[in-house]
Amino acid sequence: MTSPIHVTSEIGKLKTVLLKRPGREIENFTPDMMPRLLFDDIPYLPIAQKEHDYFADTLRDNGVEVLYLEKLAAEALDAAGDKVRNDFLEQMLTESGYATGTIHDALKEYLGSMNNQDMVNKIMEGIRKNEVDFVPTDLVSAAETENYEFYMDPMPNLYFTRDPSACIGEGLSINHMTFPARQRESLFNEIVIKYHPRFADKGVHVWRDRNHDTRIEGGDELVLNDHVMAIGVSQRTSADAIQDIAKSLFKEGHFDTVIAIKIPHNHAMMHLDTVFTMINYDQFTVHPGILGEGGHIDTWTITPGKNGDLNLDHRTDLKQVLKDALKLDDLDLIPTGNGDPIIAGREQWNDGSNTLAIAPGVVVTYNRNYVSNDLLRKHGLKVLEVISSELSRGRGGPRCMSCPIVREDI
Numbered sequence: 001m002t003s004p005i006h007v008t009s010e011i012g013k014l015k016t017v018l019l020k021r022p023g024r025e026i027e028n029f030t031p032d033m034m035p036r037l038l039f040d041d042i043p044y045l046p047i048a049q050k051e052h053d054y055f056a057d058t059l060r061d062n063g064v065e066v067l068y069l070e071k072l073a074a075e076a077l078d079a080a081g082d083k084v085r086n087d088f089l090e091q092m093l094t095e096s097g098y099a100t101g102t103i104h105d106a107l108k109e110y111l112g113s114m115n116n117q118d119m120v121n122k123i124m125e126g127i128r129k130n131e132v133d134f135v136p137t138d139l140v141s142a143a144e145t146e147n148y149e150f151y152m153d154p155m156p157n158l159y160f161t162r163d164p165s166a167c168i169g170e171g172l173s174i175n176h177m178t179f180p181a182r183q184r185e186s187l188f189n190e191i192v193i194k195y196h197p198r199f200a201d202k203g204v205h206v207w208r209d210r211n212h213d214t215r216i217e218g219g220d221e222l223v224l225n226d227h228v229m230a231i232g233v234s235q236r237t238s239a240d241a242i243q244d245i246a247k248s249l250f251k252e253g254h255f256d257t258v259i260a261i262k263i264p265h266n267h268a269m270m271h272l273d274t275v276f277t278m279i280n281y282d283q284f285t286v287h288p289g290i291l292g293e294g295g296h297i298d299t300w301t302i303t304p305g306k307n308g309d310l311n312l313d314h315r316t317d318l319k320q321v322l323k324d325a326l327k328l329d330d331l332d333l334i335p336t337g338n339g340d341p342i343i344a345g346r347e348q349w350n351d352g353s354n355t356l357a358i359a360p361g362v363v364v365t366y367n368r369n370y371v372s373n374d375l376l377r378k379h380g381l382k383v384l385e386v387i388s389s390e391l392s393r394g395r396g397g398p399r400c401m402s403c404p405i406v407r408e409d410i
């Protein structure tokens, strides 16, 4: 049986991708909620949607099938029936802080009265207190903070579909994410994989599910080829989660090497793909800010050891590590902002390193990063620019906004 998921590189011709069109969730919050919701500004929804549609059209114009998470989630619930819908709702309410109680009951009644698409959209955009018909009668609900507007927070980061799950080979990881603002997101991916007719019972292997204490996010998971992965040790992905998924990939998949790359733990560089992406057989973007003296950075090449253990090889020459793992004679590391410290800092902030390869040597980037884009062209790449004033306020670029489901092999 052919798996509906097939991703054996970062660069193979992109056939199918998962997006989420930004909805009301990206403007259903106030400035004081921004740090907790991992946003740096208040986006303007109509323009964000226009930009996102332009991004989706760019992909379609290049032969990519575009799927939308919000649609797949509703279709999965339609296909799965009442029990699954009820279990999903209970789980979502529990993870939103209402396992039982009168607020739980009121929210369940409110959401329960909707059809699946409306319910999915509503959960994504968040539920304000003033929209639910509910009078507190018990201490728990009466004592709930009065000056907070929401029962359920919006999920504005959903349009970064790269992170809650990551397709690897014929399977995927469904991720336990780091911050509460994003932890509920992967519940949507879980129901899609389990119940959507496109994926259910089709031999999709879950390398690691969301029921873990250790944390990993898709922005850190890069499939370099059919046996080598690079995974960031980052603000969002812990070393123990990398060991865990490496064991699963080695045991049950065709992978034999995971290169763990340690990057700074901060918001601007929260994932490996904000500072490093693969864009051709032998070309990568890299933000100079992650390289220390002499261009060094901590990497650990992880390979299978005896009795299910892991072997580790610590090295700091990223270029040589990649050349060895990918069996290449040479490699082109292209610096964000052409290496100028001011331009590199500015363009990295707006995801100048966060390129989405849709074929070897063909990348989608934000138009605002014009210095990095020109440099990519000078290095022989075909660059398809997309408009990006509002989308970039969420701190993610074309790679973050896309989850490849099927790529051709390289």
Ligand SMILES: NC(=O)NCCC[C@H](N)C(=O)O
Residues within 6 Å of the ligand: 037, 038, 039, 157, 160, 162, 163, 182, 218, 219, 220, 270, 271, 273, 274, 394, 395, 396, 397, 399, 400
């Ligand atoms: N892969 C990525 O780097 N995704 C960008 C995620 C941005 C989002 N505001 C976050 O902080 O999680």
